[in-house]
Amino acid sequence: MKWLGRLLLMVVAIAALASAWAWWWLDQPLELATPTVELSVEPGTPPREVAQAWVNAGVQADGRLLYQWFRWSGQSRQIRAGSYEVHQGATPRELLAKMVRGDEVLEQLRLIEGWTFRQVRAALAKSPSLKPSTAALSDAELMAALGQPGLAPEGRFFPDTYAYSRGVSDLTVLKRAFKAMQKQLDLAWQGRSEGLPLKSADEALILASIVEKETGAAADRSLVASVFVNRLRIGMPLQTDPTVIYGLGTNFDGNLRKHHLQTDTPFNTYTRGGLPPTPIAMPGKASLQAALHPAQSKALYFVARGDGSSQFSEDLAAHNRAVNKYQRGK
Missing domain, CATH: 3.30.1490.480 (Endolytic murein transglycosylase)
Known part of the structure; x- marks a missing residue:
């Protein structure tokens, strides 16, 4: 029986050594x-x-x-x-x-205020760590994949920085951006000022997208919004260049000409009254708030001063003087 005892001791010793090695x-x-x-x-x-x-x-x-x-x-x-x-x-x-x-390595995608959906898709395509699930989809197919069939994608994604795991689907990131915009829009709409000439949250989103594209200096944002709200109230055409540019799409070469303003598209606010049919870009939170809480003013016009800020006027004569001063140097 001594050999059995020695064998047991040997097994215990080996187990102890293995355990010690494992801990090491x-x-x-x-x-x-x-x-x-x-x-x-x-x-x-x-x-x-x-x-x-x-x-x-x-x-x-x-x-x-x-x-x-x-x-x-x-x-x-x-x-x-x-x-x-x-x-x-x-x-x-x-x-x-x-x-x-769950200490993951996360990548980031930044969506910028004022971007169009075309620019959003380009940013997705340039993110190598995203799985390109939507690359072959049309805009309409992409929105259907998000559970929003028939909804135009423009302006429907909140501009922010989104962290994601490598290999995640680009559709997953878009879902987050879509839900974020819905949340921001719903909150802004619920807290809107009274008496606005806007029938729905969607119209607020459209107006906010115009404010986003027209604002040069952040301090002017609510005044820019007030100009368009005042025009909507009296039935005056919005006559905003960014809507014309958006309507031209890829045909726009960077130089807006007089004949462009006269070329009718669903987005040309010189030839058509009211708001365009969809947003023209992604508005940020500040533009949403400005559209729904515009400054109390009687301004109907504004012109760029050349330093990023704008000069606001209540009548056409004053506006023409501002144009001569800041645009024509007279």
């Missing part, structure tokens, strides 16, 4: 094939496949050993989907902790 290994830097190893963990990926995926990506360790560590830790089911990266010096313990915390 957990805090040793992993060898990496490159200075940084990246991995996207898809939702529902089993821990065993996650471990092997790290090995395939460039973590030079035994995938079975990594998996056993995930299991033994009791945290294997807490691994979160996402985009991760590890650098030289990372340990097995740190690798698992990163995934359990």
Whole structure:
């Protein structure tokens, strides 16, 4: 029986050594094939496949050993989907902790106030970490994919900076931007000033997009809004150049001419009364607020001073004098 006792002692000793080695290994830097190893963990990926995926990506360790560590830790089911990266010096313990915390590598997409939807789509296309799910879709198909069939996309996405995981669909980011605009618009509409010549939140969005494109200096924004609100009240054409430019689309070469103002399109506010049929750009929060809380003024005209600000006038004679002063140098 002595041999059995010795065998048991040997097994215990080996187990103790293995345990000690495992504890030591957990805090040793992993060898990496490159200075940084990246991995996207898809939702529902089993821990065993996650471990092997790290090995395939460039973590030079035994995938079975990594998996056993995930299991033994009791945290294997807490691994979160996402985009991760590890650098030289990372340990097995740190690798698992990163995934359990959801400590992802995030990219950013910035949507700018005043951008058109064409510019939004161009920005999506230039984001290599986004999955181009909408690249082959028309604007109408894209809106249908967002659950908004028949709705024009222009102005419907809130300009902001959106963080996202690598490999996420561009449609996912657009959904967030769409919901953000809906929230901002709903809040602004609910708190609007009384007596505005606007029938709906959609009309407010259209007006805000014009204010966004026409405002040079932030301090002028509510006065710019008041000019268009005052014109709407008396049935005066808005006569705003950005709507004409928008209606020209890709035919606009950067130089607005007199014949453009006379060329009728659904967006030409020189040839048509009231608001255009859709927004002409993405308004920011400040423009939404200005459109729904315009300054109390009687101004019907404004002209750029040349320094970003505008000169406002209540009548045509005063406006003509301002044009001569600031535009013609007379």
